[in-house]
Amino acid sequence: VERLPFKPDGYNFWTWRGRKIHYVVQGEGFPIVLIHGFGASAFHWRYNIPELAKNYKVYAIDLLGFGWSEKAIIEYDAMIWRDQVVDFLKEVVKEPTVLVGNSLGGFTALVAAVGLPEQVVGLALLNSAGQFGDAKAKTTESEETFLQKFVLKPLKEVFQRVVLQVYINTSNVDDYLVESIKMPADDPNAGEVYY
Numbered sequence: 001v002e003r004l005p006f007k008p009d010g011y012n013f014w015t016w017r018g019r020k021i022h023y024v025v026q027g028e029g030f031p032i033v034l035i036h037g038f039g040a041s042a043f044h045w046r047y048n049i050p051e052l053a054k055n056y057k058v059y060a061i062d063l064l065g066f067g068w069s070e071k072a073i074i075e076y077d078a079m080i081w082r083d084q085v086v087d088f089l090k091e092v093v094k095e096p097t098v099l100v101g102n103s104l105g106g107f108t109a110l111v112a113a114v115g116l117p118e119q120v121v122g123l124a125l126l127n128s129a130g131q132f133g134d135a136k137a138k139t140t141e142s143e144e145t146f147l148q149k150f151v152l153k154p155l156k157e158v159f160q161r162v163v164l165q166v167y168i169n170t171s172n173v174d175d176y177l178v179e180s181i182k183m184p185a186d187d188p189n190a191g192e193v194y195y
C-alpha cells in the first residue's frame with residue numbers, strides 16, 4: 001500500500017493570524033480537505049492521501065497546536081480550529097471542497113461547513129467528537145497526573161501502548177506513526193498546548 005513519505009521538516013506552511021500552519025497537498029482534481037483528530041497530524045492520513053490523490057486534489061492540514069503547526073500559547077476552543085479551517089478554505093483551497101474530519105477534526109469540519117456553506121459542498125465525519133468542555137473549568141488532580149504521564153512526557157513506549165489501543169489494525173502502529181506523534185510533542189509549548 002502506498003504511503004505518504006514522512007518528512008521530519010513537514011511539507012507546506014501557510015501563515016494564519018501570524019501563526020505557522022503545516023499542510024500537505026497532493027494530486028489534481030476536485031479538492032478534499034482532511035482534518036485530523038486530537039493529538040494527531042496530517043501524517044495520520046498517510047495511507048489516505050496517496051490513494052485519494054489519484055483522483056482528487058487532497059489537502060491535509062495540521063490544526064493549530066498540533067502536528068507541525070505552531071504550538072501557540074492561547075486560549076483554545078473548538079471555534080479557533082473552525083476559524084482556521086474556514087480561512088484555509090478561503091485563502092489556500094479557494095474553490096468548492098469536501099471536508100473529511102476524524103474525531104476532533106470531525107467536529108471542526110462540521111462547524112466549518114456551517115460557517116462556509118457556499119464553499120463546503122460535502123462532509124464526511126469519521127468517529128466525530130463533540131465540542132470540548134469549558135476551557136475555564138478547573139482540572140482535577142487525576143487529570144493533571146494523566147496529562148503529565150501521557151502527554152507531557154512523550155516517550156516512544158507510552159505512545160506505542162496508547163496508540164495500539166486506538167488502532168483496530170495494530171499493524172498500522174509503526175515507527176512512522178510513532179514519530180508523527182512524538183516529534184510534535186517534543187516542540188516547545190506542546191505540553192502546555194495539549195493541557
